[in-house]
Every structure is written in structure tokens, then in C-alpha cells.
Amino acid sequence: MRRYLLPAAVLVALVGAWQLATSTGLLANVLNLQDFLVPSPSEIAKTLWEDHSLLADNAWVTLKEILLGFGCALVAGLAFAVGLHLSETLRRAFYPLIVASQTIPIIAVAPILVVWFGFGIGPKLAIIALICFFPITVNTLDGLRSVDPDAVKMMRTLDASRWAILRRVESPTALPYAFSGAKIAVAVAVIGAVFGEWAGSSSGLGYLMQLDNAALNTPRLWASVTVLSAMAILLFALLALLERKVVTWR
Amino acid sequence: MKRTIKLLIAATVLFAALALAACGEKPENLNGQPQPFSLTLDFYPNPDHVGIYEAQKLGYFRDAGLDVTINSPTDPAAPIKEVAAGRSDLAISYEPELLLAREQGLDVKAVGALVDRPLTSLIWLKKSGIKRLGDLRGKTIATAGIPYQNAFLETILARANLKPSDVKTVNVGLNLLPAILGGRAQAMLGGFSNVEGIDLKLRHKDPTVTPVDQLGIPTYDELIFVAQASRLKDDSEPIRLFLAAMARGTAAAEKDPKGATQALLEQNHNLDPKLTAAEVKATLPVLSQASLKRPYGYMNQAEWQQFIGWMRDHGLILSLPTPPQVLTEELLPGSIPG
Amino acid sequence: MLTRTGAPTKEPLSIATNGAPPDAGEVRIAAVEHAFAQLQVLAGLSLRAAPHEVLGIVGPSGCGKSTLLEMIAGLREPDAGTIAIGTAAEPSERLARCAYLPQRDLLLPWYSAIDNAGLALRNRGVGKAEARRQAGQLFQRFGLQGFERSRPSELSGGMRQRVAFLRTLIAGKPVLLLDEPFASLDAITRGEMQAWLAGALATEPRTVVLVTHDVEEALYLSDRVAVLSTRPGRLVSELTPFASRASDRDAAITTPEFGALRAEAMQALREGSR
Numbered sequence: 001m002r003r004y005l006l007p008a009a010v011l012v013a014l015v016g017a018w019q020l021a022t023s024t025g026l027l028a029n030v031l032n033l034q035d036f037l038v039p040s041p042s043e044i045a046k047t048l049w050e051d052h053s054l055l056a057d058n059a060w061v062t063l064k065e066i067l068l069g070f071g072c073a074l075v076a077g078l079a080f081a082v083g084l085h086l087s088e089t090l091r092r093a094f095y096p097l098i099v100a101s102q103t104i105p106i107i108a109v110a111p112i113l114v115v116w117f118g119f120g121i122g123p124k125l126a127i128i129a130l131i132c133f134f135p136i137t138v139n140t141l142d143g144l145r146s147v148d149p150d151a152v153k154m155m156r157t158l159d160a161s162r163w164a165i166l167r168r169v170e171s172p173t174a175l176p177y178a179f180s181g182a183k184i185a186v187a188v189a190v191i192g193a194v195f196g197e198w199a200g201s202s203s204g205l206g207y208l209m210q211l212d213n214a215a216l217n218t219p220r221l222w223a224s225v226t227v228l229s230a231m232a233i234l235l236f237a238l239l240a241l242l243e244r245k246v247v248t249w250r
Numbered sequence: 251m252k253r254t255i256k257l258l259i260a261a262t263v264l265f266a267a268l269a270l271a272a273c274g275e276k277p278e279n280l281n282g283q284p285q286p287f288s289l290t291l292d293f294y295p296n297p298d299h300v301g302i303y304e305a306q307k308l309g310y311f312r313d314a315g316l317d318v319t320i321n322s323p324t325d326p327a328a329p330i331k332e333v334a335a336g337r338s339d340l341a342i343s344y345e346p347e348l349l350l351a352r353e354q355g356l357d358v359k360a361v362g363a364l365v366d367r368p369l370t371s372l373i374w375l376k377k378s379g380i381k382r383l384g385d386l387r388g389k390t391i392a393t394a395g396i397p398y399q400n401a402f403l404e405t406i407l408a409r410a411n412l413k414p415s416d417v418k419t420v421n422v423g424l425n426l427l428p429a430i431l432g433g434r435a436q437a438m439l440g441g442f443s444n445v446e447g448i449d450l451k452l453r454h455k456d457p458t459v460t461p462v463d464q465l466g467i468p469t470y471d472e473l474i475f476v477a478q479a480s481r482l483k484d485d486s487e488p489i490r491l492f493l494a495a496m497a498r499g500t501a502a503a504e505k506d507p508k509g510a511t512q513a514l515l516e517q518n519h520n521l522d523p524k525l526t527a528a529e530v531k532a533t534l535p536v537l538s539q540a541s542l543k544r545p546y547g548y549m550n551q552a553e554w555q556q557f558i559g560w561m562r563d564h565g566l567i568l569s570l571p572t573p574p575q576v577l578t579e580e581l582l583p584g585s586i587p588g
Numbered sequence: 589m590l591t592r593t594g595a596p597t598k599e600p601l602s603i604a605t606n607g608a609p610p611d612a613g614e615v616r617i618a619a620v621e622h623a624f625a626q627l628q629v630l631a632g633l634s635l636r637a638a639p640h641e642v643l644g645i646v647g648p649s650g651c652g653k654s655t656l657l658e659m660i661a662g663l664r665e666p667d668a669g670t671i672a673i674g675t676a677a678e679p680s681e682r683l684a685r686c687a688y689l690p691q692r693d694l695l696l697p698w699y700s701a702i703d704n705a706g707l708a709l710r711n712r713g714v715g716k717a718e719a720r721r722q723a724g725q726l727f728q729r730f731g732l733q734g735f736e737r738s739r740p741s742e743l744s745g746g747m748r749q750r751v752a753f754l755r756t757l758i759a760g761k762p763v764l765l766l767d768e769p770f771a772s773l774d775a776i777t778r779g780e781m782q783a784w785l786a787g788a789l790a791t792e793p794r795t796v797v798l799v800t801h802d803v804e805e806a807l808y809l810s811d812r813v814a815v816l817s818t819r820p821g822r823l824v825s826e827l828t829p830f831a832s833r834a835s836d837r838d839a840a841i842t843t844p845e846f847g848a849l850r851a852e853a854m855q856a857l858r859e860g861s862r
Binding site for chain 1: 623687710
């Protein structure tokens with residue numbers, strides 16, 4: 001419990017300072033950040049309460065996209081890592097392409113994906129998977145390659161097949177690395193979902209944010225951002241918890 | 251304890267740095283030198299702005315003693331906020347957005363019209379098979395995610411006895427053209443008659459382009475110049491000079507469409523010359539022009555009153571301001587300073 | 589003969605072997621040469637270990653001892669010469685007949701001690717419960733009872749090496765290759781481990797090729813000791829200790845005869861270092 005005290009205290013201090021800066025007029029008059037640019041935490045809290053069902057409904061839509069998209073990224077990311085690890089040829093052929101895939105500007109790709117897949121959940125999943133598979137693949141691959149060669153030699157003398165080595169030595173070695181990649185991916189998945197919604201959607205927090213931005217509804221815009229941040233933190237924490245349960249030897 | 255202090259210091263430094271970066275600067279008034287003046291466009295440079303770029307190119311702003319910097323935003327909702335916060339002298343915005351901003355308490359006022367009629371249109375292509383409004387039933391309509399335009403759509407559908415649930419609306423943000431070209435949407439609301447309308451025509455897509463004031467929405471000024479209301483008391487002269495130069499620039503563009511197109515192309519290298527020339531041709535007639543009866547930038551207060559009423563009736567605003575509260579005609583060329 | 593652990597048994601356990609015939613454990617190395625890049629590591633080495641015999645190999649560091657073990661196991665091919673285990677000459681066949689105990693115990697940190705020990709069985713498709721049962725018997729026999737569920741990180745260095753040794757035993761291979769197995773242990777533990785190993789081999793005889801830099805260890809544990817020279821490694825001398833794996837280790841290594849043997853071995857080592 002104690003480990004959460006420090007970050008919670010920092011968060012409370014920052015929010016408190018922010019609230020003070022807005023209510024004393026420091027933000028508006030001295031720093032020229034009026035309330036239609038930066039609302040106060042109390043305004044955001046009020047909006048979170050008043051519009052809680054609207055925010056919750058849209059948050060659920062976006063959360064579904066994130067979970068499914070992250071799932072796709074996980075499957076693809078791990079498959080790539082294992083495939084590129086097992087075959088040197090595949091690795092030399094595809095690793096540069098995998099890196100290049102991250103240079104594609106999402107803003108340009110999102111509308112194209114919408115034209116291909118329509119306005120449903122498809123393009124959102126594609127964008128999230130595109131952004132998120134990369135850290136999973138790179139980290140897991142590094143983990144697989146960090147296996148102790150002597151351990152592999154030893155396993156071979158214990159009649160281990162290639163599959164047994166992968167299963168009993170390489171995969172457990174790579175597991176902490178895979179979790180690192182997954183934690184990075186889940187934090188970025190939230191951004192991917194928003195970009196996907198901006199390209200074409202009828203619901204979701206990204207959709208709501210766009211409407212609120214055009215309508216100059218700054219408090220609810222920031223309220224949506226708050227909910228998205230909370231989602232990212234929660235998912236990250238869940239993964240960290242899972243890691244502690246699964247990786248019991250570190 | 252040490253770590254806590256380090257964290258707090260880091261957070262404070264970060265906060266301060268962000269704040270400093272956001273500090274606005276007030277323009278200086280230099281004697282004998284042209285006065286710096288910032289204009290924020292509504293979007294990237296496009297045919298709606300030919301008058302501005304002609305004035306810039308032909309030196310009309312300099313003649314008026316202004317050193318004009320023209321900025322384009324990536325987010326069309328930002329310019330009005332910049333003006334309200336004093337970070338820009340003038341912005342191009344939209345009549346509905348100005349009314350929403352005033353509702354929120356932003357310190358802004360309209361000082362002149364750039365385009366004094368709606369450009370926002372309902373557009374469908376021949377291939378969609380839609381012939382009348384009623385054919386929209388069951389179709390997918392792409393929107394730009396702007397709530398007042400969604401209200402436009404409700405009004406338009408009501409004319410054809412359709413409810414919002416009779417159609418599928420999708421918010422595609424700035425991606426209206428890909429949505430309709432790709433066939434995912436059969437119609438779109440939010441494109442401009444003089445930009446997307448012309449674009450689709452030149453692509454031989456045979457579009458039906460209907461500005462919203464022909465579909466039951468009262469007329470309004472699509473593009474307006476907006477300034478910070480509180481500065482108009484003491485510091486309105488630069489804006490008056492700007493608008494006077496705009497009148498000259500727009501008149502020059504009317505006389506020389508090719509030159510005006512060229513001035514625009516020099517500012518935005520992403521524009522296709524042939525398409526831009528066609529769009530400029532369609533834009534010049536809708537730009538505000540000085541005439542014998544009306545000054546450049548004229549805003550019709552009766553029409554404004556009617557549109558304000560429509561906004562209130564559709565729940566977009568709660569209050570009912572009078573036109574003099576939201577606009578001023580005192581800075582238009584030829585008007586007597588009040 | 590009483591083993592060190594005090595459990596008087598003579599019959600070997602029924603450890604599932606991988607089908608190799610019990611007497612296939614003769615190791616023959618003939619005129620083996622090997623070089624890494626330009627560096628000649630082994631030069632014309634010929635050795636032999638009879639079935640159930642412990643062959644000790646001592647020599648200065650860098651003389652190719654570990655490389656030799658890898659080659660016996662079929663994990664590496666020599667530039668010249670032949671290696672055979674029983675009738676098996678192909679590397680994959682030799683691999684099937686060897687179990688390798690490296691210097692580091694290489695216990696997998698994500699398995700318990702007993703699951704580590706049963707790895708060879710699991711790799712052959714034996715179920716988890718059955719593998720644990722078989723390994724459990726050895727844990728009982730060799731004084732490791734109570735540590736079955738421990739994680740390697742919870743065990744001392746000596747315990748880990750014991751588990752690692754059991755792992756190689758369970759593999760049921762006729763040949764064990766031990767690569768400086770006790771080098772990372774302190775002197776007292778090392779002595780205990782040598783005595784323990786002697787007792788284990790009494791119960792579970794195997795052909796053993798033991799590589800070590802500790803002359804006393806080689807002389808105590810081996811039936812024959814080969815002394816190698818520095819790079820390029822060649823055979824300097826072969827000695828035949830007489831008190832191999834005597835049950836009272838401390839007594840055995842303090843006899844004057846043992847001292848003389850040690851001196852002889854050191855002399856050979858010095859010769860090979862010139």
C-alpha cells in the first residue's frame with residue numbers, strides 16, 4: 001500500500017497547485033491561460049460528475065476498442081517475435097520492414113483504413129494493432145535472443161527438441177521482456193484508439209472529444225482526457241500485477 | 251524524502267516551463283515602422299483567402315502601416331480561442347462558432363464578414379443514387395464532428411420528414427472527401443460549395459451540392475473576422491486599417507483572378523493549380539465586396555438576429571443576444587468612427 | 589559398500605533410459621585436433637574411457653578441456669580425428685548418449701528443484717507427475733529430501749550442483765561429462781561434494797569424463813587421470829590413482845601415497861606448461 005502513497009501525493013500536489021493557479025487567477029492573468037483554454041480541476045470534476053453517464057458510455061466503447069486492439073497486437077507481436085527468432089532468414093528479411101512500419105504517419109493512414117474497413121471497429125483495431133505490436137515484438141525478440149547459450153547446450157544434451165527448448169528455456173527467459181513491451185504497448189493503445197475514432201466513428205471518447213473541441217466545451221474535453229488517462233494507468237497497473245503473478249522468479 | 255523533493259522540483263520546473271512558453275506577447279506600436287499585426291486563418295490557406303493574399307502581395311497592408319503575419323491552424327476550433335486569449339489580433343471564424351464562443355463567455359466580437367452567406371453544403375454524388383432528400387433514408391452521411399452542423403442535419407432531415415434515426419451519421423472529422431469518394435458514405439454535410447463541391451465536380455463525380463440555407467437553415471455569414479472585444483474600445487485602429495486593406499485586396503482579386511490564384515499558390519504548395527483556379531473562380535462571387543449601398547465586410551443584423559434565434563431554438567445556445575452585442579460594423583471601411 | 593549418504597543400496601534405480609544399451613558407454617578419442625581461428629587448441633589427442641570408468645582430465649586453463657567435452661557430446665566437431673561412444677560415431681548419436689554437467693549449474697530459475705531434475709524425462713514426453721515421482725526417488729537417496737519444491741535461488745551453491753548432478757543422472761545416459769563441476773564452490777563444500785559424488789557413482793555407475801583444474805579432485809575421483817599440456821593441448825602423462833572414490837575421503841587424501849601421486853601429477857603439469 002505504501003508504494004502508492006508517493007505517486008498519489010505527487011498527483012494531489014500537482015492538482016492542488018493547478019486548482020490554486022486557476023482560482024487565484026494566476027493562470028488566466030499572469031500566464032494568459034484563460035479558463036476556456038485550461039479549465040480548473042474543480043470544473044473538470046464537476047463535468048465528470050454531471051456528464052458521468054455520457055462519459056461512461058463513450059468510455060466503454062473506446063475501452064472495447066483498446067482491449068480488442070491490444071489483443072490483436074499481442075498475438076501479432078508475439079507471433080512475429082517467435083517467427084523472427086526461429087528463422088534467421090525471416091529476421092533479416094522482415095526486421096527492417098517491421099521498423100519501417102512505425103514511420104507510417106497514423107494521421108495519413110487512418111482515413112485510408114476507414115475507406116477499406118468502413119466505419120466499424122475494424123480500422124480502430126488495425127491502428128491500435130499497428131502502433132502496439134512493435135514494442136511487443138522488439139522487446140520479446142530481444143528477450144528470446146538473450147537466452148544463455150550454455151543453457152541451450154545443456155538442454156540439448158537432455159534430449160530437448162527445438163520446441164522443448166523454445167517452451168522451457170527461451171519463452172520463460174523472454175517473458176519479462178514481453179511484459180515490458182506489453183506495458184509500453186497498452187499505454188500507447190489509448191492514443192491509437194482516439195486516432196482511429198477521429199477518422200470515422202459515431203461513438204467513443206475520441207468522437208466525443210472532437211465534438212467538444214468544435215463546440216468549445218473545454219471542461220468536458222479535459223474530462224474525456226482524464227478518463228482516457230485513467231484507463232491507460234489502470235491497464236498498465238493490471239499488466240504489472242499480472243507480471244508479478246506470472247514471473248515469479250525475479 | 252530526498253526523492254520526494256527532487257520529484258516536486260522537477261514537476262514545478264516542468265510546470266513553469268510550460269507556462270512561460272504559453273505567455274502571450276502584446277504587439278508593440280512602433281512610430282514610423284509598420285505595426286506588427288497577426289491574423290489567424292480558419293484553416294490552411296485556401297481559395298477563401300485570396301483577398302488576403304492579394305492584399306499581402308500587392309503591399310496594401312504595408313500601405314496601411316501594418317506588418318501582417320498570417321498563421322494557419324491545424325485545428326479550426328483554435329483561432330477564436332487565440333483571439334480571445336489575446337494571442338492573435340484577428341482570426342477568421344464562423345458565425346455559429348462566434349455565437350457559441352460568446353455563450354461560453356469568450357471575449358470576442360465579429361468585426362466584418364469575409365463570406366456573407368453559407369458555404370456549408372449537403373453533398374451527394376451521382377453514384378449514390380440519391381435524387382431527393384427523402385432518398386437519404388437508410389444511407390450513411392459523413393459529418394465533420396461539429397455539433398451545430400449536426401443540428402443543421404436534423405433540420406434538413408425534418409424537411410424530408412426524416413428523423414435522425416432514419417439515417418446513419420458518422421463523424422469523420424477532416425476526412426469528408428475520402429469518406430464519400432471511397433463510397434463508405436453516400437452523402438456528406440460540412441464540405442464547402444466552393445471547395446469540396448468544385449473538387450468533386452472536377453473529379454467527374456457529378457455531385458449535387460446544396461448550401462444549407464437552401465435546405466431550411468436561415469442564412470448566416472460562413473466566414474467572419476473576429477477580434478478580442480475588450481481591445482476594441484481603445485485599440486481598434488489597426489483592425490480598421492486591416493479591413494480597409496482587405497477591401498482593396500478583394501477588389502484587386504476580382505479584377506485579376508489569375509494573379510490572385512498565383513498569390514495563393516505561392517503560399518500553399520500543396521494546392522493543385524488547376525483545381526485551385528476553378529475553386530477561386532467559384533469563390534470570388536461569394537466574397538464580401540464593397541458596393542454603393544454596402545461597405546466591405548457588411549453584416550446584415552436582421553439576418554444575424556434570425557440565425558441567433560434558430561441557434562437558440564435548437565438548443566445550441568441558451569441565451570438570446572442582440573446583434574450589437576456580438577458584432578460591430580464601426581470598423582468597416584467607410585463607416586464613421588463611433 | 590556404504591555410500592556417503594548412508595543409504596545401503598546396491599541395485600541401481602530404474603531410471604528410464606533413452607534406449608541406449610548399458611555397455612555403450614565406452615568413450616574413445618583418437619588423434620583429435622582442433623583450432624579456433626588461428627589458435628590451435630588441441631593437437632593430436634588420444635584418450636579412452638572404459639565403461640563405468642571415471643577418466644579425469646587436468647591441465648592448465650585454455651588447454652581445450654571444455655572444448656573436448658563439447659566435442660565428445662557431439663555439440664562441436666573436431667577439425668581432425670575421430671570420437672566415438674560405444675558404436676556411435678555420428679554427433680547426434682553421441683549427443684543422445686551424453687549428459688553434460690557444466691560449471692555453472694544452469695538450473696532454470698522458473699522451475700522448482702525437482703522439476704529441474706526431471707527435465708530430461710519431461711523432454712522425452714514423460715508426464716509431470718511421473719517425472720516428479722522418479723526424480724523424487726533420487727532426491728530421497730541423495731540427501732536432498734525436503735528441497736524438492738525449492739526454487740534454485742533458494743538453494744546454496746552446493747545444493748544446486750547436487751540438483752544439477754541429479755538432473756544429469758536422471759537423463760539416464762551412459763556417459764556423464766562433468767566440466768569443472770565444483771570450481772565455483774568454496775573449499776569445504778567442494779570436499780563434501782566430491783565425497784557425495786563418489787557415493788553417488790557407487791550407486792549409479794556411469795562412464796564419466798571429468799574435467800577439472802583441481803589435481804587432488806581428479807586424483808580422488810578418477811580411475812585414470814590424463815594430464816594435458818598448455819595450448820595446443822596434448823597428452824603429457826597418464827596416471828592411475830589407487831584410492832579412487834574411497835569412502836573416507838579425508839583419510840584417503842592425506843596418505844603419503846596420495847601425496848606422492850599428487851607430486852607426480854604436478855610434475856607432469858609443469859612439464860606440460862613449458
